[in-house]
Amino acid sequence: xxxxxxxxxxxxxxxxxxxxxxxxxxxxxxxxxxxxxxxxxxxxxxxxxxxxxxxxxxxxxxxxxxxxxxxxxxxxxxxxxxxxxxxxxxxxxxxxxxxxxxxxxxxxxxxxxx
Amino acid sequence: xxxxxxxxxxxxxxxxxxxxxxxxxxxxxxxxxxxxxxxxxxxxxxxxxxxxxxxxxxxxxxxxxxxxxxxxxxxxxxxxxxxxxxxxxxxxxxxxxxxxxxxxxxxxxxxxxx
Numbered sequence: 001x002x003x004x005x006x007x008x009x010x011x012x013x014x015x016x017x018x019x020x021x022x023x024x025x026x027x028x029x030x031x032x033x034x035x036x037x038x039x040x041x042x043x044x045x046x047x048x049x050x051x052x053x054x055x056x057x058x059x060x061x062x063x064x065x066x067x068x069x070x071x072x073x074x075x076x077x078x079x080x081x082x083x084x085x086x087x088x089x090x091x092x093x094x095x096x097x098x099x100x101x102x103x104x105x106x107x108x109x110x111x112x113x114x
Numbered sequence: 115x116x117x118x119x120x121x122x123x124x125x126x127x128x129x130x131x132x133x134x135x136x137x138x139x140x141x142x143x144x145x146x147x148x149x150x151x152x153x154x155x156x157x158x159x160x161x162x163x164x165x166x167x168x169x170x171x172x173x174x175x176x177x178x179x180x181x182x183x184x185x186x187x188x189x190x191x192x193x194x195x196x197x198x199x200x201x202x203x204x205x206x207x208x209x210x211x212x213x214x215x216x217x218x219x220x221x222x223x224x225x226x227x228x
């Protein structure tokens with residue numbers, strides 16, 4: 001049972017346009033959400049996060065939106081750059097058992113065309 | 115500078131052999147985690163440790179073992195009991211498990227069973 005889902009395995013956008021990556025979750029106990037960027041054969045790099053008390057968090061070109069009623073979050077990248085091409089993982093954590101481990105989606109491969 | 119190191123980057127193992135993957139961090143983080151990534155999938159939690167001399171099973175712990183004798187070190191042993199060990203293994207750490215903290219990842223170890 002996938003608790004975090006990224007239904008689009010890939011996305012292609014033109015340089016300078018907006019990239020929108022989507023993520024859905026089922027566990028209502030999740031209270032912290034993160035986006036990671038990953039290149040092949042490397043560890044994920046943290047991009048941006050949002051707690052469940054907010055509905056938007058912005059950091060430079062990256063904005064994350066959280067819709068708790070829909071159990072949906074999205075990452076917006078504006079403007080997109082070729083260096084943004086990578087796999088993006090959505091992750092979530094819950095305060096259950098105190099472990100604060102992350103539950104990951106399966107990733108979306110973003111290709112930004114020059 | 116601070117970070118997480120994993121070694122080796124590539125590891126080959128014959129069937130029936132145990133092998134140990136190294137993970138070291140100098141971030142002074144209390145909590146450490148091991149994840150496994152398979153092609154086209156997100157990361158799945160193997161083991162985690164919230165503090166020295168304590169560790170807990172994650173979602174896919176069968177066939178794996180860990181130790182946490184030092185704060186900075188969290189080695190993972192892949193035993194012969196692990197039925198499908200070929201995967202990309204990622205170690206992560208975070209300051210603690212209370213509150214909202216992103217996890218920092220190492221570069222990963224790719225294990226191939228011959």
